[in-house]
Amino acid sequence: MSPARTYFDKVWDDHLITALGQDLALLQIDRLVLHELSGSQAVRALAEHGRAPDSRGQVFTVIEHLISTRPGRGPNESVSVSGPAMIDGTRQASRAYGFHFIDHDDPRQGIAHVVAPELGIALPGTTLVCCDSHTCTVGGVGALAWGIGASEAEHVLATQTLAQAKPKNMRVRFEGPLPRGVYAKDLVLALIGRVGANGGIGYAVEFAGSAIAQLPIEGRLTLCNMAVEFSAKYGFVPPDEVTFDYLRGKAYAPQGAAWDDAVRYWRGLRSDPAATFDAEVVIDVCALTPQVTWGISPQHVCAALDRVPEPSAERDEEARAEAQKALDYMQLSAGQALCGVPIDVAYIGSCTNARLSDLRVAAQVLKGHKVKPGVQAICVPGSTPVKLAAEAEGLDRIFIDAGFEWHASACGFCGHIGDDRFANLRVISTTNRNFKGRQGPLTRTHLASPATVAASALAGCIATAEQGPH
Amino acid sequence: METFTAVCGVAAPMMHINIDTDQIIPARYLGGTDAKGYGAHLFANARFLADGQPNPDFVLNQAPYDQAQVLLADRNFGCGSSRERAPKALREFGFRSVIAPSFGGIFFNNCFRNGLLPVVLPIEQVRQLADAVLQSAGRAEVAVDLNSQTVTLAQAGLAFGFSAPETLRQMLLQGVDEIDMTLARRAQIDAWRGQDRQRRPWAYTAPGPAPSSSPKP
Numbered sequence: 001m002s003p004a005r006t007y008f009d010k011v012w013d014d015h016l017i018t019a020l021g022q023d024l025a026l027l028q029i030d031r032l033v034l035h036e037l038s039g040s041q042a043v044r045a046l047a048e049h050g051r052a053p054d055s056r057g058q059v060f061t062v063i064e065h066l067i068s069t070r071p072g073r074g075p076n077e078s079v080s081v082s083g084p085a086m087i088d089g090t091r092q093a094s095r096a097y098g099f100h101f102i103d104h105d106d107p108r109q110g111i112a113h114v115v116a117p118e119l120g121i122a123l124p125g126t127t128l129v130c131c132d133s134h135t136c137t138v139g140g141v142g143a144l145a146w147g148i149g150a151s152e153a154e155h156v157l158a159t160q161t162l163a164q165a166k167p168k169n170m171r172v173r174f175e176g177p178l179p180r181g182v183y184a185k186d187l188v189l190a191l192i193g194r195v196g197a198n199g200g201i202g203y204a205v206e207f208a209g210s211a212i213a214q215l216p217i218e219g220r221l222t223l224c225n226m227a228v229e230f231s232a233k234y235g236f237v238p239p240d241e242v243t244f245d246y247l248r249g250k251a252y253a254p255q256g257a258a259w260d261d262a263v264r265y266w267r268g269l270r271s272d273p274a275a276t277f278d279a280e281v282v283i284d285v286c287a288l289t290p291q292v293t294w295g296i297s298p299q300h301v302c303a304a305l306d307r308v309p310e311p312s313a314e315r316d317e318e319a320r321a322e323a324q325k326a327l328d329y330m331q332l333s334a335g336q337a338l339c340g341v342p343i344d345v346a347y348i349g350s351c352t353n354a355r356l357s358d359l360r361v362a363a364q365v366l367k368g369h370k371v372k373p374g375v376q377a378i379c380v381p382g383s384t385p386v387k388l389a390a391e392a393e394g395l396d397r398i399f400i401d402a403g404f405e406w407h408a409s410a411c412g413f414c415g416h417i418g419d420d421r422f423a424n425l426r427v428i429s430t431t432n433r434n435f436k437g438r439q440g441p442l443t444r445t446h447l448a449s450p451a452t453v454a455a456s457a458l459a460g461c462i463a464t465a466e467q468g469p470h
Numbered sequence: 471m472e473t474f475t476a477v478c479g480v481a482a483p484m485m486h487i488n489i490d491t492d493q494i495i496p497a498r499y500l501g502g503t504d505a506k507g508y509g510a511h512l513f514a515n516a517r518f519l520a521d522g523q524p525n526p527d528f529v530l531n532q533a534p535y536d537q538a539q540v541l542l543a544d545r546n547f548g549c550g551s552s553r554e555r556a557p558k559a560l561r562e563f564g565f566r567s568v569i570a571p572s573f574g575g576i577f578f579n580n581c582f583r584n585g586l587l588p589v590v591l592p593i594e595q596v597r598q599l600a601d602a603v604l605q606s607a608g609r610a611e612v613a614v615d616l617n618s619q620t621v622t623l624a625q626a627g628l629a630f631g632f633s634a635p636e637t638l639r640q641m642l643l644q645g646v647d648e649i650d651m652t653l654a655r656r657a658q659i660d661a662w663r664g665q666d667r668q669r670r671p672w673a674y675t676a677p678g679p680a681p682s683s684s685p686k687p
Contacts, residue, residue: 017658023636024638149554
């Protein structure tokens, strides 16, 4: 009898072509996703080295990183100076090589990690890589997915394989019923606050527990999106009936008899009951409340209703020093109540939290209310299908009537690629990174769920939806 | 690929945790189709003042650290985005090695492909190195040898062993092209895929709309 294995072990073993020495494994890569920022570098390097793609039918390009979010945008429109050349270069190369290509005006377009599950490009038990650290997002449908550099992407293009060191296994169990008003974003922020931004280094993380079993796919995608924010390259929820129901019939998912075969195979990948994990974290979700970050690392997080913690509460000297720097940068004081801190911008967007369910939650909070005068409120749907579905439900009217800008889909304002609109401002954001300068020069970012961001937009200051802005 | 055997030079202490890739090179400098030109933007937000002048308080603007080849940092160095321009910017500035207790996983891999050696040492040892460097006002040179896998700071009598992943180590030592190395396994890969296709045929064909066009002849 073979030893008990985790889901991760099984997926890894099923992609292991050969060991490369003691420390690396040459893995089969099922899906490579490219975008116009790093993808263009990889494709150009491939051509310069006189090589050809190995498996062009397994390569997908989406225009999403640098393309403008302006409704009615042009094919190469970008706030990045070098955007137009990179967008067009990626478009030309993707067409010339015959990759699956999703252009800026394709009705399937959107942020790669939103599009991949929507189209069934990401599937359980497959390996999927992309030049973006948030590729782990699609672990939400059970894919073993991780971010790679442009050189690694060139390797995948040329060979459809990649050499990787096998990480250790960690399981994070979220147990208990999710309280009302608490979302996947709050779960993962609470986890990072608990284990630290480096807690996942060297681990592949399986998310499990009763709260995850109940979580719809979109919430699982949010959860896995931020695995990399505690420095785990891989985060995933092994597939279950929720996953199969979500993926069945998607354009690039197997169809007919092939679907049945695939589901049979996927069911066999679940972690064996006797499988052991190198590390396990259990989080009781019963008492969780909405979370908001106060600093410059996702580990700088607390309940929105709490006060900004004292740096002395951090676990070691380095963390205390970082916390003090964070307070200086964020222009906050220890002991200050987070709720009530005035905000300049409310941003709903990104691969973390801009799916249809996120927009529905935000719209519920916004409906019939107005954004506080002086606050810039922006919504960038995660994909064009999300945008169209939201418009079909009338969500766009709720956002616009409340005072939100309603944009076309792209990575948008999550990272600062040239638009200084958020410079020196305080932003409450549904994105994933509150690093210094992440959203603009001296921009002070607070990460939170869509509900909290919407409530804060109305209140003009950090506020939770439960608390109510009016 | 650029090789790495050993380096001995000035080491710059930046003993902070979670130095992310947005700090190493802000996203607004990631554009462009050039292979080079990133060293000028290394740590741009901290290194330059609002008016573009060098920030005199930033370590890499101070002699002799402006000539540093080794960077000393605290845990989780290079966390954050997958941007390969982070190691490229460090390398272009002149760095050959970063020594820290832990690294962001994607950054760690990217380093080896850009002639930059990430060295994992326990925090106590990194701190000893940083302290000795500071006590010598930066004059004590740090040597990193990938052959012997040692870090030494002779002036303070410090010598520490480290262990780099063997395959990546050989790649750096010999400057082997990783893609050529993999392509040399063509027959083995094809044989493996032949079996895998039996087990997972659906993984090889995406049934959706056909790729955008036929490839160039």
